[in-house]
Every structure is written in structure tokens, then in C-alpha cells.
Amino acid sequence: MTRIYLLRYPKETSNQPIIYHLVQRYEVEFNILKADIRPQRDGIMVLELKGAKEKVADALDYLKSLGVKAERLAGKVHRDESKCYQCGACTGMCSVGALYVQRPAMEVVFEPEKCTACGLCIAGCPVRAMKISFDPTSEEVSA
Numbered sequence: 001m002t003r004i005y006l007l008r009y010p011k012e013t014s015n016q017p018i019i020y021h022l023v024q025r026y027e028v029e030f031n032i033l034k035a036d037i038r039p040q041r042d043g044i045m046v047l048e049l050k051g052a053k054e055k056v057a058d059a060l061d062y063l064k065s066l067g068v069k070a071e072r073l074a075g076k077v078h079r080d081e082s083k084c085y086q087c088g089a090c091t092g093m094c095s096v097g098a099l100y101v102q103r104p105a106m107e108v109v110f111e112p113e114k115c116t117a118c119g120l121c122i123a124g125c126p127v128r129a130m131k132i133s134f135d136p137t138s139e140e141v142s143a
Helices: 018-025 055-063 089-093 120-124
Strands: 001-010 028-036 043-052 069-081 099-102 107-110 130-136
Touching: 001 055, 018 028, 018 055, 018 130, 043 055, 043 089, 055 069, 089 099
Parallel strands: none
Antiparallel strands: 001 043, 001 069, 028 043, 069 130, 099 107
């Protein structure tokens, strides 16, 4: 299971190796999509967590115990068809198969329902045809 969260760090935790402990104690994988954490200041981080549902839930409980507020984000990736010229650069970066080259037509296919909104395709697109938006979900943070 892969989900994206907005984490709000209190200044008291800015000097702690929180992400390290998520990996070591809870066996979750992470991808930091954006971060602004400074010593002795509140901070924010957009973090993709991947792992077994119960492990992610335990990791979120750990964050909560430290005073870190976690809000699940619903990431959506969109492709601007008017910009995309079917080069296929994005397909090599998509680890979940949401972007692939359909043969023999050599057409780049995007299946948004498979997309985890990790954002790797955005960096790989030479014409910036791929866009991502993050919106907080109304559901309670849970794995």
C-alpha cells in the first residue's frame, strides 16, 4: 500500500531522526516529495509511505506520539494531451506501470487508476505534460 501524507512537525522534533525510525522500526519505505524543516522551528513534509497496511498504521501512530500531525493527501497526476508528444521518457520512471508504451502502436498510455502520485514522471517529462495536484482528503488519517 502506498499513500501520501502531509506531516506537520512541531519545533521540538526538528532535531530527531524521525524518518530513520520509520524505516528501522516499522519497515516502511518512504519518498520525500517536499520538505521544509529547520532547527527549532515548526516544519512540514510531504511524504509518500509504502508498506503493509498495519506497518503504515503503526508508523502513523508513532508520528502522532511525537506530536507530528499527519494528514493524508490525495495526489492526482494528470497528463496534458496537448503538450505530450509521446516520447516515452515518463514510462521509464513509473514503477507501478501507470505509464507504459503500448506496442505496436508505440503510444504512451497513462492509466491514472494505477498511479500512486509519486511525482517521478513529472521530473522526467521534457515538455512538462505531466502535472500533479495534492488535495487533503476528508477521511481520517489511517493506513
